Structures are given as C-alpha cells and as structure tokens.
Amino acid sequence: MEQPATKTALVIGSGGGLGGAVVDRLLEQNSGRVFAISRCSNKISDERVHWRQCDYSEEAIGRICAELKESAYPISTVTICNGTLHGANYYPEKRIESLQPESMLEVYKINAVIPMMWVKSLLPVLAGKHKCVLSVFSARVGSINDNRLGGWYSYRASKAALNMLLKTASIEYARRAANVKLIAFHPGTTDTPLSKPFQDSVPDNKLFTPDFVAVQLLEAMERANPTSGLEFIDWNGKPIQW
Numbered sequence: 670m671e672q673p674a675t676k677t678a679l680v681i682g683s684g685g686g687l688g689g690a691v692v693d694r695l696l697e698q699n700s701g702r703v704f705a706i707s708r709c710s711n712k713i714s715d716e717r718v719h720w721r722q723c724d725y726s727e728e729a730i731g732r733i734c735a736e737l738k739e740s741a742y743p744i745s746t747v748t749i750c751n752g753t754l755h756g757a758n759y760y761p762e763k764r765i766e767s768l769q770p771e772s773m774l775e776v777y778k779i780n781a782v783i784p785m786m787w788v789k790s791l792l793p794v795l796a797g798k799h800k801c802v803l804s805v806f807s808a809r810v811g812s813i814n815d816n817r818l819g820g821w822y823s824y825r826a827s828k829a830a831l832n833m834l835l836k837t838a839s840i841e842y843a844r845r846a847a848n849v850k851l852i853a854f855h856p857g858t859t860d861t862p863l864s865k866p867f868q869d870s871v872p873d874n875k876l877f878t879p880d881f882v883a884v885q886l887l888e889a890m891e892r893a894n895p896t897s898g899l900e901f902i903d904w905n906g907k908p909i910q911w
C-alpha cells in the first residue's frame with residue numbers, strides 16, 4: 670500500500686494546455702503523487718498520476734474532495750486551471766451590443782463559479798499543519814485598474830469576480846486554514862487552445878509555451894509565504910494591480 674507521507678499535488682483542469690503542462694512538470698520534477706482532475710478521461714499513463722474524471726458538478730467535486738480527505742494525503746500544491754474565453758456559442762465581445770446573457774453566465778460559471786466550488790470544498794481537506802499553496806489561473810485583463818482597452822466584457826468581468834471571490838476566501842482561509850496560501854496567477858499569453866484565435870497580434874517572444882509557464886508557476890508556489898495573504902501575480906512573480 671502507498672505511504673500517505675508522499676507529497677501530493679492536485680491539478681484541476683488537467684486536460685487543458687496549462688493544466689497538462691503543470692502535470693508534466695510535476696512528474697518531471699519527481700514531486701510525488703499527482704491527482705489530476707478533468708472532464709476528459711485519463712491522458713497520462715504513469716503510476717504517480719491519479720486521474721479522476723469530473724463533470725464539475727457540486728456533487729462530483731464533493732466526492733473527489735471526500736476521497737482526498739479520507740486518504741489523508743498531505744497536499745502541498747493545488748492548481749486550478751479551469752477557464753474559458755471562447756466557445757461554440759460565444760466569443761469575446763468587442764461591442765456592448767454583443768452581450769448575451771447565456772454566454773455571460775456560461776463564462777462566469779467556468780471562470781469564477783467552478784474554481785470557487787473547489788476552493789469551498791477543499792477547505793476541510795487542506796486545513797491543517799501542512800503548508801499548502803493553492804493557485805488559480807486568473808488573467809491580467811481581470812484587473813479593473815489595468816483596463817485601458819475595454820472589450821472582452823464577460824472574460825474580464827468573470828476574472829475580476831474570481832479575484833474578488835479569492836480575496837474573500839483568503840480572509841476566511843486565514844482564520845480557518847492558515848496553512849494555505851492563495852495565489853491568483855496570470856500566465857501571460859500562452860500557446861494553448863484558449864489563446865489560439867488571438868495569437869497573430871502577439872510577438873513571438875511574448876507567446877509563452879505552456880511548459881515555461883508551468884515552471885514559473887511552480888517556482889512562485891515554492892517561494893510563496895502562507896502568512897502574506899492573497900497575491901495577484903504574473904508569470905514573472907510581479908504583483909498586478911487589482
């Protein structure tokens with residue numbers, strides 16, 4: 670039987686470009702056991718990877734968190750990668766006339782609600798003496814201060830909402846799970862399906878590989894100090910204005 674003391678990382682949204690890269694990097698660094706959560710079926714054949722398919726319903730999230738709690742694995746890092754910018758029926762809005770309630774709600778659900786359902790259900794799993802860093806992929810365009818160009822209403826607003834939800838959660842975590850540090854992380858424009866339609870205007874040296882971003886994120890998580898509250902930082906570790 671496996672020894673519970675082995676370090677455990679949890680990667681949620683492991684079927685995406687950045688989620689997959691974080692799993693690969695953790696394996697490359699031999700960081701212990703990796704719980705990988707995705708809508709997709711298992712993409713990785715490696716005995717260190719515990720893949721769980723999930724439809725992100727509250728019940729499914731609750732079941733996985735109950736399994737993690739029961740296993741008593743010491744979780745060192747959690748990375749929540751879920752996010753959407755465009756889909757079959759929606760695209761980032763350039764004009765206010767493009768706002769559609771159904772797509773606004775869908776983007777809000779994937780970018781803010783689903784990550785927060787994990788932050789909620791993980792609190793009793795992570796609370797304890799063991800240092801844990803929980804990172805959620807946010808985006809610089811979620812910064813209200815930084816919004817000079819406008820457009821992308823739903824994506825911007827959902828990431829701004831995510832940031833506020835994380836800020837509020839970090840205050841409660843500080844009381845109830847002080848061992849957990851929260852990070853809202855902006856990866857920079859990264860070559861994944863999410864950014865594909867928008868890559869033409871990005872200079873080559875500004876379009877990151879998912880692996881580069883995974884390394885930057887894992888280093889930021891390694892450096893993180895649990896007592897310093899929520900940080901909103903970019904791929905280079907630089908703070909972003911709220």
Ligand SMILES: NC(=O)c1ccc[n+]([C@@H]2O[C@H](COP(=O)([O-])OP(=O)(O)OC[C@H]3O[C@@H](n4cnc5c(N)ncnc54)[C@H](OP(=O)(O)O)[C@@H]3O)[C@@H](O)[C@H]2O)c1
Binds near residue numbers: 683685687751857862
């Ligand atoms: N790529 C960039 O340039 C860029 C820039 C700024 C911020 N980000 C943020 O980085 C994160 C990762 O994005 P990515 O670039 O890796 O994009 P991606 O390759 O398109 O991956 C999409 C991610 O979102 C999840 N997802 C997609 N549709 C979903 C749905 N209907 N319900 C629940 N989850 C869903 C996927 O999880 P499954 O494994 O379950 O499929 C996957 O983790 C996102 O939060 C994104 O906003 C990316």
